[in-house]
Amino acid sequence: MTSVPRPERREPAHAQLDPVGPARPTAVPGWDRPADLSKAPGTVPELAETDVAPDLRAEIEHRMSLYPDRHSAVLPALHAAQKLYGWLPPQAIDEVAAVMKVTPAYLSSIASFYDMLNERPVGRHSVYVCTSVSCSLSDAKKVYGAILDEAERTGLEDTEVREFACLGACDMQPMASIDGRYVGPLDVSDAAEIVASIREGRRPLPGRGLEDEDFRLPYEAAEAAPGGTPEHEAGPTDRGLGPSHYPDETPEAKATEGRNRRRRGE
Amino acid sequence: MSHDRDGRDGNGDLRLLKDIDEPGLAGIDVYERRGGYKSLRKALEEMDPDGVLEALEASGLRGRGGAGFSMGKKASFIPKGTMDKYICCNADESEPGAFKDRLLMQKNPHRLIEGILIASIAAGANQTFIYVRGEYSLQADILEQAVADAYAKGYVGEGIMGSDHSTELVVHRGAGAYICGEESALLDSLEGKRGHPRLKPPFPANRGLFQGPTLINNVETLCNVPLVLEMGAEEYKRLGTEQSPGTKVVSVSGDVQRPGNYEVPLGIPAREIVYGLAGGPRPGRRVKCWWPGGSSAPLLEEKDLDLPYSFESMAEAGSMLGSGSIIVVDDSRSLVPLAMSTAEFYRHESCGKCTPCREGTNWTVKMLERIDSGEATPMDLEILAQVQTNIIGNCLCVLGDSMAMPIGSMLEKFRPDFEAHIEEARARNDASIVELGAADLANVAEAGPV
Numbered sequence: 001m002t003s004v005p006r007p008e009r010r011e012p013a014h015a016q017l018d019p020v021g022p023a024r025p026t027a028v029p030g031w032d033r034p035a036d037l038s039k040a041p042g043t044v045p046e047l048a049e050t051d052v053a054p055d056l057r058a059e060i061e062h063r064m065s066l067y068p069d070r071h072s073a074v075l076p077a078l079h080a081a082q083k084l085y086g087w088l089p090p091q092a093i094d095e096v097a098a099v100m101k102v103t104p105a106y107l108s109s110i111a112s113f114y115d116m117l118n119e120r121p122v123g124r125h126s127v128y129v130c131t132s133v134s135c136s137l138s139d140a141k142k143v144y145g146a147i148l149d150e151a152e153r154t155g156l157e158d159t160e161v162r163e164f165a166c167l168g169a170c171d172m173q174p175m176a177s178i179d180g181r182y183v184g185p186l187d188v189s190d191a192a193e194i195v196a197s198i199r200e201g202r203r204p205l206p207g208r209g210l211e212d213e214d215f216r217l218p219y220e221a222a223e224a225a226p227g228g229t230p231e232h233e234a235g236p237t238d239r240g241l242g243p244s245h246y247p248d249e250t251p252e253a254k255a256t257e258g259r260n261r262r263r264r265g266e
Numbered sequence: 267m268s269h270d271r272d273g274r275d276g277n278g279d280l281r282l283l284k285d286i287d288e289p290g291l292a293g294i295d296v297y298e299r300r301g302g303y304k305s306l307r308k309a310l311e312e313m314d315p316d317g318v319l320e321a322l323e324a325s326g327l328r329g330r331g332g333a334g335f336s337m338g339k340k341a342s343f344i345p346k347g348t349m350d351k352y353i354c355c356n357a358d359e360s361e362p363g364a365f366k367d368r369l370l371m372q373k374n375p376h377r378l379i380e381g382i383l384i385a386s387i388a389a390g391a392n393q394t395f396i397y398v399r400g401e402y403s404l405q406a407d408i409l410e411q412a413v414a415d416a417y418a419k420g421y422v423g424e425g426i427m428g429s430d431h432s433t434e435l436v437v438h439r440g441a442g443a444y445i446c447g448e449e450s451a452l453l454d455s456l457e458g459k460r461g462h463p464r465l466k467p468p469f470p471a472n473r474g475l476f477q478g479p480t481l482i483n484n485v486e487t488l489c490n491v492p493l494v495l496e497m498g499a500e501e502y503k504r505l506g507t508e509q510s511p512g513t514k515v516v517s518v519s520g521d522v523q524r525p526g527n528y529e530v531p532l533g534i535p536a537r538e539i540v541y542g543l544a545g546g547p548r549p550g551r552r553v554k555c556w557w558p559g560g561s562s563a564p565l566l567e568e569k570d571l572d573l574p575y576s577f578e579s580m581a582e583a584g585s586m587l588g589s590g591s592i593i594v595v596d597d598s599r600s601l602v603p604l605a606m607s608t609a610e611f612y613r614h615e616s617c618g619k620c621t622p623c624r625e626g627t628n629w630t631v632k633m634l635e636r637i638d639s640g641e642a643t644p645m646d647l648e649i650l651a652q653v654q655t656n657i658i659g660n661c662l663c664v665l666g667d668s669m670a671m672p673i674g675s676m677l678e679k680f681r682p683d684f685e686a687h688i689e690e691a692r693a694r695n696d697a698s699i700v701e702l703g704a705a706d707l708a709n710v711a712e713a714g715p716v
Binding site for chain 2: 128131211
């Protein structure tokens with residue numbers, strides 16, 4: 001019997017970027033490495049013997065004071081350390097452990113669980129492209145592929161480009177979070193600008209980020225433009241909620257748009 | 267405020283999203299000018315804690331996070347006594363399709379803070395937390411600023427507004443784990459552990475955060491709390507339906523022309539939301555199916571759009587209102603890529619504590635990959651459906667169910683899609699064999715099984 005050539009399997013996004021090699025998508029990195037039995041058992045690093053950045057120490061101590069139990073500050077502390085180093089090298093874990101008086105292994109167990117904490121260098125900049133259900137309906141995978149291609153083509157360094165689900169901005173579908181800045185809706189043609197702005201340290205896609213004052217979704221912008229739908233279009237269904245209507249039924253459709261502007265949150 | 271004959275609010279449609287476009291509403295001054303913190307004052311000065319609790323119970327306000335449990339009843343489960351009690355606001359909104367809490371926190375953070383403070387009076391809580399997902403850094407920054415302002419004005423902290431009620435409020439950032447939106451996993455995460463769900467009972471109301479009584483509510487639920495006090499329970503109940511009072515912020519996305527957040531009274535036909543507000547699918551397309559409550563709800567079909575959009579009628583139709591996030595799929599789509607997208611999400615987010623979920627989500631993805639690559643047989647669909655039924659109800663939390671229910675409903679209602687996809691992929695493979703020349707075949711044979 002002839003073996004059938006299989007179609008190409010999709011590689012998980014991080015497998016392509018992983019310097020160590022492709023991993024099982026659900027596995028924690030390093031799961032298959034043998035344990036080093038010669039190492040001393042986990043001990044809490046002495047604060048006096050550990051070189052901790054003063055700002056980091058102050059931040060962690062402040063966070064610990066906010067909670068009834070100091071362990072609650074683990075996530076804020078690791079966030080702070082990651083902000084300082086760009087990722088969580090063993091040195092950072094040791095620093096946090098010394099201040100929080102916990103073992104590095106405990107912190108490592110936390111860091112490996114959460115997606116946003118990285119125990120290996122991933123780059124200071126992050127581009128998370130949402131490819132979840134709603135965004136995938138708007139060709140998010142193509143946008144992701146375009147950004148990845150562009151980043152590779154231009155040799156963009158110190159940046160982690162990955163798929164992410166779900167970023168909670170389905171109204172901006174397809175969208176991405178670039179260093180925490182939500183931008184969308186994106187198109188394949190935006191990839192060049194995104195990559196260029198990261199390289200040059202600019203704010204990507206001004207006016208198209210969620211936090212921008214003038215942020216509007218395309219259809220909202222079209223309505224706000226001269227010649228768009230007037231603010232208040234009186235119609236049979238404008239007040240309360242009347243009978244069903246469809247976009248192709250013109251009078252109702254207009255009324256819908258009028259009401260929609262009042263109801264819409266953003 | 268005038269009301270239509272059917273008791274629906276016919277005039278001031280917007281409650282939660284009222285003034286939401288007001289510039290600077292996130293600042294405490296504008297919020298106060300818009301009547302903010304009046305409900306808190308009322309709760310402290312005109313009512314006693316039992317009165318607040320009674321008002322919440324009488325309003326019939328149901329949780330907006332997914333389960334739809336009565337908020338007042340949940341608060342009444344918190345035992346009396348002088349022990350430390352906690353409130354956690356669940357702002358770990360990560361479900362595909364849901365983005366309402368993002369808007370509420372970004373635009374009107376003080377309403378949430380006011381709701382938390384009123385709830386803390388009802389539950390007698392002295393420590394409150396907002397667990398906001400790590401990706402919402404903008405919203406967390408806004409919340410932190412708002413909390414600092416509220417502290418400065420004496421709305422939070424020791425002796426709130428001169429009363430003897432004291433509460434602390436901390437904004438806690440998650441780090442990208444969907445499971446932490448599950449209430450008991452949220453508690454573990456907040457205690458500084460990996461976010462693993464806990465076995466219930468004991469329920470968080472008895473033993474939650476740090477083993478103390480804990481009330482956990484969604485952002486939107488708590489945003490409704492000031493409204494309940496402001497309007498009075500009786501007036502609030504007149505919004506929406508008898509079993510689902512109030513308004514709901516619905517996130518609509520997918521194949522619609524105007525994706526976004528819309529506030530509607532519960533009980534209006536779903537068609538009004540999908541077509542009337544969100545504009546429906548692109549011209550020439552029809553709705554094929556829709557998720558009524560985020561990606562974890564079983565799918566409904568086009569005909570179900572005429573059902574009233576409420577907790578009870580969605581449950582009757584075999585789905586759920588969930589977090590109130592509608593994802594619309596039009597008739598140009600095959601469901602297989604969607605099933606894959608859903609399953610991959612839950613595989614990635616499964617915490618791994620319970621076997622049916624950890625293995626079931628993984629196997630579901632593998633079987634869908636088989637379907638996609640043309641190796642599946644129709645029997646695989648039976649097995650796939652069986653995997654889903656083996657997940658449901660067999661885990662500590664509902665993350666596995668959240669994948670099994672929509673995938674199960676896809677297989678049940680849109681089986682021809684899957685069969686067609688299998689056939690197409692097989693035909694494609696067959697064609698590629700024919701195209702291979704003899705030399706290629708030899709090469710393939712030499713290389714051995716791929």
